[in-house]
Amino acid sequence: MSKALVLQNSLSRKKEEFVPIEEGYIGMYVCGPTVYSNVHLGNIRTFVSFDMIFRHLKYLGYKVRYVRNVTDVGHLTGDSDDGDDKISERARLEKIEPMEVVQKYTNHFHDMARIFNMLPPSIEPRATGHIIEQIEMVQAIINNGFGYEKNGSVYFDTAAFMVQHDDYGKLSGRIVEDLLVESRDLKNQSDKKNPSDFAIWMKADDTHLMKWDSPWSIGFPGWHLECSAMSTKYLGETFDIHGGGNDLKFPHHENEIAQSISSCGCSPAKYWLHTNMLLLNGKKMSKSDGNTVTAKQLFEGTSEHVTKSYSPMVIRFFMLQAHYGSTLDMSDTALQAAEKGYQRLMEANRVLQKIEHNYTGTYSSINDQIENGIKSVFEEMNDDFNSPKALARLFELVPVINSYADGKEEFMQVSQEAMNSLKKCFSDILFDVFGLKDELSSGENGINTNKLSGVMDLVLDLRQSARENKDWPTSDKIRDTLSELEIVVKDGKEGSSWTIK
Numbered sequence: 001m002s003k004a005l006v007l008q009n010s011l012s013r014k015k016e017e018f019v020p021i022e023e024g025y026i027g028m029y030v031c032g033p034t035v036y037s038n039v040h041l042g043n044i045r046t047f048v049s050f051d052m053i054f055r056h057l058k059y060l061g062y063k064v065r066y067v068r069n070v071t072d073v074g075h076l077t078g079d080s081d082d083g084d085d086k087i088s089e090r091a092r093l094e095k096i097e098p099m100e101v102v103q104k105y106t107n108h109f110h111d112m113a114r115i116f117n118m119l120p121p122s123i124e125p126r127a128t129g130h131i132i133e134q135i136e137m138v139q140a141i142i143n144n145g146f147g148y149e150k151n152g153s154v155y156f157d158t159a160a161f162m163v164q165h166d167d168y169g170k171l172s173g174r175i176v177e178d179l180l181v182e183s184r185d186l187k188n189q190s191d192k193k194n195p196s197d198f199a200i201w202m203k204a205d206d207t208h209l210m211k212w213d214s215p216w217s218i219g220f221p222g223w224h225l226e227c228s229a230m231s232t233k234y235l236g237e238t239f240d241i242h243g244g245g246n247d248l249k250f251p252h253h254e255n256e257i258a259q260s261i262s263s264c265g266c267s268p269a270k271y272w273l274h275t276n277m278l279l280l281n282g283k284k285m286s287k288s289d290g291n292t293v294t295a296k297q298l299f300e301g302t303s304e305h306v307t308k309s310y311s312p313m314v315i316r317f318f319m320l321q322a323h324y325g326s327t328l329d330m331s332d333t334a335l336q337a338a339e340k341g342y343q344r345l346m347e348a349n350r351v352l353q354k355i356e357h358n359y360t361g362t363y364s365s366i367n368d369q370i371e372n373g374i375k376s377v378f379e380e381m382n383d384d385f386n387s388p389k390a391l392a393r394l395f396e397l398v399p400v401i402n403s404y405a406d407g408k409e410e411f412m413q414v415s416q417e418a419m420n421s422l423k424k425c426f427s428d429i430l431f432d433v434f435g436l437k438d439e440l441s442s443g444e445n446g447i448n449t450n451k452l453s454g455v456m457d458l459v460l461d462l463r464q465s466a467r468e469n470k471d472w473p474t475s476d477k478i479r480d481t482l483s484e485l486e487i488v489v490k491d492g493k494e495g496s497s498w499t500i501k
Contacts, residue, residue: 003379005060007241008325010249010272011171015384018271020240026057026064027239029231029269031248032124034071035105036086039112041295041330042278042285046245048316048435049275049324051118053243053385055433060382067234068121070109072102072128073210074202075223080251081199085220088209098209102126112295115312117435123234127226131212134221134229137263138200138214146262150191152203152217158196161258168258171272172250198255200225224255231268232260242269246276278319279329280305298335306332310339313439317342320387320434341395346438348398349426351405351497357419364413366400371418373397374425381433394429397422405497460489460496 005018020026030050033039039047050068057064077083091098113120127134138154141147146161147154162168203219204211211218221229231239237260244253253272260268277284285292293303301309310318318338322328373396380389401422404411414422430436459478466474479489482498490497 003382005382006384007271007273008384009270010274016271018240020062021238021270024061024063026062026241027235028054028057028064028066028241028243029227029235029239030066030068030121030242031227031244031252032068032070033105033109034075034086035102035109036075036090037105038294039105039109040285041293041298042245044112044116044295045278045319045328046275047113047118048116048319049385050243050273051116051435052320052387052433053273053324054119054121055435056381056385059428059433065123065235066119066121067123067125067231069227069230070102070106070124070126071223071226072099072106072126074127074221074226081202081222085208085210091209102128115295116316117312117437119435125230125234127221127230128210130226130230130233131221133233134225135201135214137225137229137232137259138216138221140263141200141259144262146258147200148193149216152219153191153199154201154216155192155197156200156255156258156262157193158198158258159194161262165258165261169250169254171257172254174250174254198222198224198251200259224252225259227252228256228259228263228268231256232264237264237266237268239269241271241273243273243275246274249274273324275324276327279327281331282329293330306335308332308336310335311439313436314339314342317434317436321391322388323384323386325384341391342436344398345391345394345426345430346436346440348401349430350438350441352401352423352426355401355404355419355423357404357414357416364410364415366411366413367415367418370397370400370414370422373400374421377425377429381429387434390429394426397426456487456498460498463489464496 006015007018008014009016028050030047032047033043047068054064054066072087073085075086077086077089087098087101090101094101096104138147141156142149142154146157148157149155158168200222201214201216201219202222203217208220211220231242242253242256257267260266279285280291280293283291290304293305295312295315297303298306298310298315299312301307314335315338318330318335319328321338321341373393377390377393380386380393383389400411400414404414431438459482463475463478466472466478482489487498
């Protein structure tokens with residue numbers, strides 16, 4: 001019996017067994033990008049993590065509705081009620097329409113998602129496409145006594161909410177007293193009853209580029225409101241999983257919870273999952289001090305922080321080497337190690353899938369080793385999607401594969417059932433769950449593998465003829481020349497194989 005799926009619930013701060021609201025179905029909402037600039041590697045790590053989570057839930061047999069929004073209005077530069085709308089600010093800077101900004105950077109996000117082999121979500125709603133739903137939610141919050149209008153803007157009344165609900169701040173761990181008394185010099189601060197109140201509808205001035213009519217003013221919705229409105233529309237008032245980056249716990253997710261409870265009396269999600277930060281050389285990424293790198297720079301090897309280029313699958317593999325909830329420190333050394341690990345697993349899988357095996361003998365302990373190894377891979381994934389430990393279990397099975405391919409006698413007694421299970425496990429986990437691709441087999445590393453395979457078959461045939469004729473100088477020259485070209489030849493009982501370093 002496979003181990004039950006458990007999740008680290010950010011709301012309760014403990015691991016909990018996952019029990020879906022409706023058996024066999026899962027609703028999952030993940031906060032998507034604010035499309036005012038190119039998506040950065042920290043964001044990519046978050047979306048790769050939730051892509052892996054989405055894939056594993058589907059692999060377990062659940063029917064998953066995965067909703068990931070696009071924020072195209074209302075997210076201000078101060079991440080609160082302060083500053084200008086990020087989309088509008090970029091539109092002025094680039095001297096284009098706000099929706100041109102949105103389209104340009106949404107296209108870039110989709111390009112990155114495709115390059116990193118992320119599955120598309122079930123629904124990808126935009127904030128500007130759900131203004132009506134957001135206005136309706138603002139009105140519901142006002143009707144229930146948790147919102148108030150002042151000078152055309154509508155604010156969420158945190159003090160009124162706390163009178164009836166004592167868990168505001170629970171998700172982020174913020175102390176309620178601090179929230180109520182904190183004071184910052186924010187725009188329209190004098191309109192608020194409390195410094196902790198936040199705008200759910202903002203009146204727009206004449207220079208604001210994106211605005212809509214509402215019962216209170218011509219304006220635009222608050223950043224936190226869009227996710228509450230869209231998750232409710234597509235997943236219901238309470239759904240299974242809400243995810244996002246750790247930096248969204250406060251104020252974004254904390255305020256989402258308050259808005260949902262205030263509008264319908266329901267907490268939005270049973271389980272909250274948060275990804276952690278991507279560091280660079282042990283420090284937080286920062287443009288101001290030069291400690292930053294883009295995906296494009298990694299692909300091309302043009303950053304001062306790396307000595308070579310790295311493929312998208314190597315970077316994805318690197319991200320999966322840490323638990324999604326842990327910080328991940330990226331460095332040139334760490335990426336080089338990830339590249340070796342990725343290539344080792346891909347080569348092991350290529351060898352494994354080519355094995356033709358028809359052993360029908362009696363019981364052998366090697367079958368138990370394979371069976372226990374496969375079981376442990378899935379148990380690690382069911383333990384809060386622990387991809388690094390699952391990868392470690394796969395690596396433990398690589399020697400079994402290599403020993404069989406090398407013809408070692410003790411490994412020739414693998415049962416047909418165990419061999420089939422091993423092939424399926426590697427293929428399913430690497431490609432279906434982890435979302436990796438074999439760049440050598442697919443040709444995505446720029447190599448036409450069909451032509452290269454034909455050439456290599458010829459070269460290895462010539463080398464084998466030299467070996468049979470005891471022409472060792474020719475045999476060694478072929479092997480050494482290929483090594484200089486970073487093509488490794490492995491000799492085994494069933495013949496020679498090759499791989500690219």
